[in-house]
Amino acid sequence: MGSTCTTRGFSYRLLSPSSPLPINTPPLRPFFPPSSFLAFSSSPRSFALDPANTKSPLFRFGSSSPIRCSSSSLSSGKGSGLGSFLVEKTRKKEEGEEGEMTITPSVRISDGKLVVRGHTILSDVPDAVISSAASSGPVDGIFLGAQFAETSCRHVLPLGTLRDVRFMATFRFKLWWMAQKMGDRGRDIPHETQFLLLESKDGEETVYTVLLPLIEGPFRACLQGNPRDELELCLESGDVDTRSAAFSHALFIGTAVADPFTAISGAVAAVKHHLKTFHQRSEKKLPGIVDYFGWCTWDAFYQEVTQEGVESGLRSLTAGGAPPKFVIIDDGWQSVGSDQPQEESEKPNSLFRLTGIKENNKFQSKEDPASGIKTIVQTAKNNYGLKYVYVWHAITGYWGGVRPGVEGMEEYGSKMQYPKIPPGVAENEPWLMTDVITLQGLGLVNPKRVYKFYNELHSYLAAAGVDGVKVDVQCILETLGAGLGGRVELTRQYHRALDASIAKNFPDNGCIACMSHNTDALYCSKQTAVVRASDDFYPRDPVSHTIHIASVAYNSVFLGEFMLPDWDMFHSLHPAAEYHASARAISGGPIYVSDAPGKHNFELLRKLVLPDGSILRARLPGRPTGDCLFSDPARDGVSLLKIWNMNKFTGVLGVYNCQGAAWSSTEKKNVFHHTGSDALSCAVKGSDVHQIAEAATDHDWNGDCNVYRHRDGQLLVLPHNAAMPVSLKVLEHEIFTISPIKDLAPGFRFAPLGLVDMFNAGGAVDGLTYHILGGANILELDSSFAGEMNGALMHSLENRSGDAVAMICMEVKGCGRLGAYCSVTPRKCMLGSADAEFSYDPSSGFLTLQLENMPEGNKRAHKVVIEL
DSSP states (O other), X not given: OXXXXXXXXXXXXXXXXXXXOOSSOOOOOOOOOOGGGOEEOSSTTEEESOTTOTTOOSXXXXXXXXXXXXXXXXXXXXXXXXXXXXXXXXXXXXXXXXOOEEEEESEEEETTEEEETTEEEEBSOOTTEEEEEOOSOSSEEEEEEEEEXXXXXXXXXXXXXXXXXXXXXXXXXXXXOXXXXXXXXXXXXXXXXXXXXXXXXXXTEEEEEEEXXXXXXXXXXXXXXXTTSEEEEEEEOSOTTOOEEEEEEEEEEEEEESOHHHHHHHHHHHHHHHHOSOOOGGGSOOOGGGGBEEEESHHHHGGGOXXXXXXXXXXXXXXXXXXXXXXXXXXXXXXXXXXXXXXXXXXTTOOEEEEEEEEOGGGSOSSOXXXXXXXXXXXXXXXXXXXXXXXXXXXXXXXXXXXXXXXXXXXXXXXXXXXXXXXXXXXXXXXXXXXXXXXXXXXXXXXXXXXXXXXXXXHHHHHTTOOEEEEEOGGGGGGSOTTTTOHHHHHHHHHHHHHHHHHHHOTTOOEEEOSOOSHHHHTTOSSOOEEEOSSOOOTTOTTHHHHHHHHXXXXXXXXTTTSEXXXXXXXXXXXXXXXXXXXXXXXXXOEEEOOOTTOOOHHHHTTTBOTTSBBOOOSSOOEEOGGGTTSOTTTSSSOOEEEEEEOSSOEEEEEEOOTTEEEETTXXXXXXXXXXXXXXXXXXXXXXSXXXXXXXXXXXXXXXXXXXXXXXXXXXXEOTTOOEEEEEOTTOEEEEEEEEOEEEETTEEEEEEEETTSTTGGGGEEEEEEEEOGGGGSOOEEEEEEEEETTEEEEEEEEOSSSOOEEEEEXXXXXXXXXXXXXXXOSEEEETTEEEOOEEETTTTEEEEEEOSOOOTTOOSEEEXXXX
């Protein structure tokens, strides 16, 4: 049953999981028994509350062994230690019957079931599964592991049966990239699942549970389902000589009530506290490129890029009024060569390897070859006003690594290593087994010398004026750990060296992680702050476009906890250009195109880019709304995808029809599937923007919002919990600016919108204050019928008192048409110290005034005053 101790008239018993446990008992303050009742184990991390068994192993669920908790879990505080347990205490009865305190973990395994806040998540949990309590953190949780009979480099353990519990998983459908999958049974969970979010409901209570497979020692864990609906934990080292049989912290399970985003961020924070090997996004310095418009050379030139091509692209965009402030010179600038003889090196199956640190002859000017890549860097900055120049390289130098023994690079100790594809990856991407890298191998720099390699490469680039690097092909490291301590150790060594070199050579933290969606890398990321969010934008692949938008949104749920997701480049002149552009605008990440020179849609780009090359970036990673997390907008044929984000004083909401194409688990590739041609519908409400209350200036805001629809300029008031319908066909979208309404005085209401001709209009509002004036006490309102809207009679109100009722002061970035909702006709508007003309529609309350130019001089924003 468990151990019992008595002190000060109370009896305390820590029950074993087979004991009956009260559910949803209000938690009391944690109680600490006297030290004489605590039997500490030999491990400094844990103790046993059983004085008769001081050397018990980690508690194995289904056995009669006592529970052992983390010693740090006996600290008070929300979601930590005993605060994460349900506690019941009764006094001794006068008859001498002992009372008891029952400590019930909110996440526990009892009677062969994983129970989270009274909800059964998994049944038939094997006895082999062991648990340890999570130390203090923002969410309740436990760690799971197992003891196996024999050591091995790979273990697969059933954790229990999952049925009738809705989930959203992000899994690697390729070695490099994740995508989303939804379902409610264990068999629906794909191989290589790295993040699993579960939803369970009981009456009005909704509980969200996050499962994070972790790194433990040299092993990396992931999840997968099997045909029996069992959820399995897979642990592998990637090296036959790196073996183990004992795991205690291979999987973290964390939970929170009502808020899935709190559960996710809290779970990642708890894992960070445990691993101490990575930093979260909010702790990292964002590079300057994220606030500017950019251009990447990849889809414009692919590997045929030249410095003349780079200059032509910069010239073309700048001349059209969309000046890029950063450029990424992608693959094609480095010195590389094939192992094949010269006459065979151009064959399609030739794998190229790095042969030198410096640029190839395409980036050496005829006038001054010695200046190398510095020539185009100076041209970009001096002639076209760029602030940042990035270049591409693979984490191993190039696709085929560094050629062993090549002259001038012997000191890096490169040796041939042949990738070993993990079974889960091979299950999802079988043709990787015959990929050119797998067959021809990779020249791997000695891990002990890789910092020297990075530092010499990056210092050369920094001396030429380069500000950062896009580091690609990162997941290849997990396949190369044989004989080197395994995948986790190799990845850790490379990333530690990369972080150090970036910190030394690029002070703006100029690094973009790409093809990097394995947790080996995520859980050792301390420096890099920007990560590509999904597989590439493929301009010539029609199946890819709806898939891309869905993938970046759902992947950002997990990736956004570690870095700022980059939703990739796109073409501004393309059938799906606006679909992609609007999504980038609300992504919260960098915005850049890969247009070929002269092939641009400047009308579209003006919805993204201000005349000075800056953008109106939202404050967070864009993510699906709460009611979309467990729907499948790519496969189910009925759901639209809603994506939310925040600005300082507004929210933004995008709605996308992503149906009709998805990754197929049978064909192992992205395919079209049947979907109706009719439009799908959903409801939009203010609370879809998860943190919209933070944009309100009143703590007691009533929930009323003003909603501006970008496509047709419609403006309407949405009362709290009211909704408006939206209907879209495949590849259609809508963007809404959501603004909390401020009640200034009876009949006087206001909500800022921003630069309404840009996708993320509200990103322009950088400051907002309200001042209630004397006229609010002596109002004389003139009301005349002005129309009907939303079924309610609308009146044009005008202040006839002679005194101003309120003054709204706004700071607005950029230039263009500034919009706001105002329930009354303004008395006047001012731009700086001068009166400004404005337009007002009394039927909708739509107020607009024109900001003709960017703020003058060094001013960051326009000062706009509206008097009511």
